[in-house]
Amino acid sequence: xxxxxxxxxxxxxxxxxxxxxxxxxxxxxxxxxxxxxxxxxxxxxxxxxxxxxxxxxxxxxxxxxxxxxxxxxxxxxxxxxxxxxxxxxxxxxxxxxxxxxxxxxxxxxxxxxxxxxxxxxxxxxxxxxxxxxxxxxxxxxxxxxxxxxxxxxxxxxxxxxxxxxxxxxxxxxxxxxxxxxxxxxxxxxxxxxxxxxxxxxxxxxxxxxxxxxxxxxxxxxxxxxxxxxxxxxxxxxxxxxxxxxxxxxxxxxxxxxxxxxxxxxxxxxxxxxxxxxxxxxxxxxxxxxxxxxxxxxxxxxxxxxxxxxxxxxxxxxxxxxxxxxxxxxxxxxxxxxxxxxxxxxxxxxxxxxxxxxxxxxxxxxxxxxxxxxxxxxxxxxxxxxxxxxxxxxxxxxxxxxxxxxxxxxxxxxxxxxxxxxxxxxxxxxxxxxxxxxxxxxxxxxxxxxxxxxxxxxxxxxxxxxxxxxxxxxxxxxxxxxxxxxxxxxxxxxxxxxxxxxxxxxxxxxxxxxxxxxxxxxxxxxxxxxxxxxxxxxxxxxxxxxxxxxxxxxxxxxxxxxxxxxxxxxxxxxxxxxxxxxxxxxxxxxxxxx
Numbered sequence: 001x002x003x004x005x006x007x008x009x010x011x012x013x014x015x016x017x018x019x020x021x022x023x024x025x026x027x028x029x030x031x032x033x034x035x036x037x038x039x040x041x042x043x044x045x046x047x048x049x050x051x052x053x054x055x056x057x058x059x060x061x062x063x064x065x066x067x068x069x070x071x072x073x074x075x076x077x078x079x080x081x082x083x084x085x086x087x088x089x090x091x092x093x094x095x096x097x098x099x100x101x102x103x104x105x106x107x108x109x110x111x112x113x114x115x116x117x118x119x120x121x122x123x124x125x126x127x128x129x130x131x132x133x134x135x136x137x138x139x140x141x142x143x144x145x146x147x148x149x150x151x152x153x154x155x156x157x158x159x160x161x162x163x164x165x166x167x168x169x170x171x172x173x174x175x176x177x178x179x180x181x182x183x184x185x186x187x188x189x190x191x192x193x194x195x196x197x198x199x200x201x202x203x204x205x206x207x208x209x210x211x212x213x214x215x216x217x218x219x220x221x222x223x224x225x226x227x228x229x230x231x232x233x234x235x236x237x238x239x240x241x242x243x244x245x246x247x248x249x250x251x252x253x254x255x256x257x258x259x260x261x262x263x264x265x266x267x268x269x270x271x272x273x274x275x276x277x278x279x280x281x282x283x284x285x286x287x288x289x290x291x292x293x294x295x296x297x298x299x300x301x302x303x304x305x306x307x308x309x310x311x312x313x314x315x316x317x318x319x320x321x322x323x324x325x326x327x328x329x330x331x332x333x334x335x336x337x338x339x340x341x342x343x344x345x346x347x348x349x350x351x352x353x354x355x356x357x358x359x360x361x362x363x364x365x366x367x368x369x370x371x372x373x374x375x376x377x378x379x380x381x382x383x384x385x386x387x388x389x390x391x392x393x394x395x396x397x398x399x400x401x402x403x404x405x406x407x408x409x410x411x412x413x414x415x416x417x418x419x420x421x422x423x424x425x426x427x428x429x430x431x432x433x434x435x436x437x438x439x440x441x442x443x444x445x446x447x448x449x450x451x452x453x454x455x456x457x458x459x460x461x462x463x464x465x466x467x468x469x470x471x472x473x474x475x476x477x478x479x480x481x482x483x484x485x486x487x488x489x490x491x492x493x494x495x496x497x498x499x500x501x502x503x504x505x506x507x508x509x510x511x512x513x514x515x516x517x518x519x520x521x522x523x524x525x526x527x528x529x530x531x532x533x534x535x536x537x538x539x540x541x542x543x544x545x546x547x548x549x550x551x552x553x554x555x556x557x558x559x560x561x562x563x564x565x566x567x568x569x570x571x572x573x574x575x576x577x578x579x580x581x582x583x584x585x586x587x588x589x590x591x592x593x
C-alpha cells in the first residue's frame with residue numbers, strides 16, 4: 001500500500017500527472033482540497049492587488065521596482081533585496097510576474113544565497129515551482145492564466161521510475177501550496193472590506209484611518225468551542241508555513257527526520273508581526289477569540305500582534321487530543337532578550353501546570369507498558385521517544401515545575417506502579433532541584449523512581465543530535481539510579497563543610513533522618529546504607545536515628561486527601577499519602593519497643 005501523499009491522494013494518482021495541463025489541474029485540485037472553504041476573488045481592482053503584493057514583498061525584505069527585464073517573469077536580487085518586474089506590460093501580467101518572484105522569495109532563498117550572483121536561476125524545477133505559485137494566486141484572483149504554460153512533468157520530475165517522480169511531484173506540491181497559501185491568505189486579509197487596524201488595507205477607494213484601540217491588560221472571555229476552532233486553524237496555518245521555512249532543515253540537523261511530522265505535527269510561525277492574526281481574521285475569527293486563545297496580544301498601540309513569530313511550533317494537546325495551546329522554539333542564537341522556548345499563555349482551556357507535553361502522543365506506548373521519562377523541554381521529550389522505540393515515552397512540563405496535577409494526569413494514562421518513572425532533567429543545579437522536587441510527588445504513586453545522570457552540559461536532544469538514538473537509549477538505561485539517592489545527596493551537600501567533624505556528622509544525621517523516614521519503606525534500607533557510608537557512622541546508629549524520626553514525620557504528614565503541590569523551596573516537608581499507613585505502623589512499632 002503506497003503512502004498517502006500530502007494532498008490526501010494516493011501516489012499512483014500522482015504518477016498519472018504528465019502534461020502541463022495535468023499539472024495545472026492537479027494544482028487546482030490540491031489547493032481546493034487544502035482550503036475547501038476558500039472562494040475565488042473576482043473583480044478585485046488590479047491596482048489594489050498590486051499594492052498588496054508590493055506590501056507583502058516588503059514584509060519579506062524586498063523592494064519592488066518596474067523596469068527593463070531580460071525575462072518576462074522579472075528577477076529578484078538577494079544582495080540588493082530588490083524585485084524587478086517588467087514595465088510597459090498589461091497590469092495583469094505584472095501581477096503574474098510579481099507573484100512569480102514572490103514564489104522565488106518564499107521557496108528559493110537558500111538557492112540564492114549559494115549562487116555567486118545572489119539570484120535564483122529561473123529554470124527547470126525552480127521555474128515550475130515559481131510559476132505554480134503564480135498560477136494558484138491568479139486563479140484565486142480570477143485572473144486569466146493563459147500567460148502561464150507548464151512543461152511536461154517528466155522534464156522536471158524525471159521519467160525513470162527509479163527517480164521516484166511521483167514522490168518529487170508530491171514534494172513540489174506541498175511546497176507550492178504552502179507558498180501560495182501565504183500569499184492568498186495575505187491578499188484575503190488586505191483586500192477584505194472589513195480589514196481591521198494594524199494591516200496594510202488596500203481598496204479601490206481610500207477610507208479614513210481608524211483610531212487605535214487603547215491597550216487592555218484583561219483578555220476578554222470566549223466560548224471554549226471557539227478557542228478550539230481557532231487553535232485548530234492556527235495549527236493548520238503553522239503546518240502550511242513549515243515547508244518554506246528554516247524549520248525542516250533545523251529538525252533534520254537535530255536528528256528528528258521526517259518522522260516527527262507523523263506524531264508531533266510541527267510547524268512554523270512566520271517572522272511577521274501579524275501574519276497569523278490576519279489569516280485568522282480572513283477565516284472569520286473575531287479579535288476577541290484570537291486574544292482569548294493566546295495566539296495574539298495587544299500592542300502598546302492597541303493593535304493585535306502574533307504571540308509566536310519566527311519559531312518552530314509544536315502543538316500542545318489536551319487529554320482527548322485537542323490542540324489547545326502551542327510551544328515555540330526560536331532559531332539557534334536568538335537575539336538578546338528572546339527566550340529559547342515560548343509557551344502559550346494561560347487560557348480557559350490551557351494551564352501549563354496541568355498539561356504534560358507529549359502525554360497524548362505517548363498514550364498508546366504508555367498503555368502498552370512504556371516507561372515515562374520526565375525531561376525539561378519538548379524537543380528533549382521527542383528525542384527520548386525516538387530513542388526509546390516504544391519502550392520509553394518522553395514527557396515535558398513545558399517550562400514549569402513538575403506539579404501534583406502533572407502526576408494526576410500521568411497516572412490516569414500510565415500504570416506507574418508497574419512501569420515506574422525515569423527523570424532525565426538537565427545535569428545542572430536547577431535540573432537537580434527539579435528532580436528532587438519530582439521525587440516527593442512521584443514516590444506517592446510508585447516506588448520505581450529513577451534518575452539518569454546525563455553528560456555534563458548535554459540534554460537528551462543534544463545527545464540525539466550529536467550521537468545517535470542508540471547512544472541516547474544506552475545512556476538512559478546505563479546511567480539510571482534510584483531517584484531517592486539524589487534526595488539524600490542533596491541533603492548531605494548542605495552539611496559538606498562540617499562532615500569532617502564528629503559533631504557535624506551527628507548534626508547531619510539528625511537533619512537528614514526525617515527526610516529518609518518520610519520515604520517509602522522500599523527506599524529506606526538503601527538510603528540508610530548510603531548515609532551510613534557517607535557519614536562514617538554505624539549502620540545501627542543511622543537506623544535508630546531514622547526510626548526515632550518516624551513519630552515526628554507522621555505528625556507532620558498531610559491528610560491522605562491533600563492534593564496541594566509540594567512547595568518548591570521546602571521539598572523535605574513532602575510526604576506520600578500512599579505510604580502513610582505504613583509509616584504510622586513503623587512509628588507505632590518503634591514506640592512499642
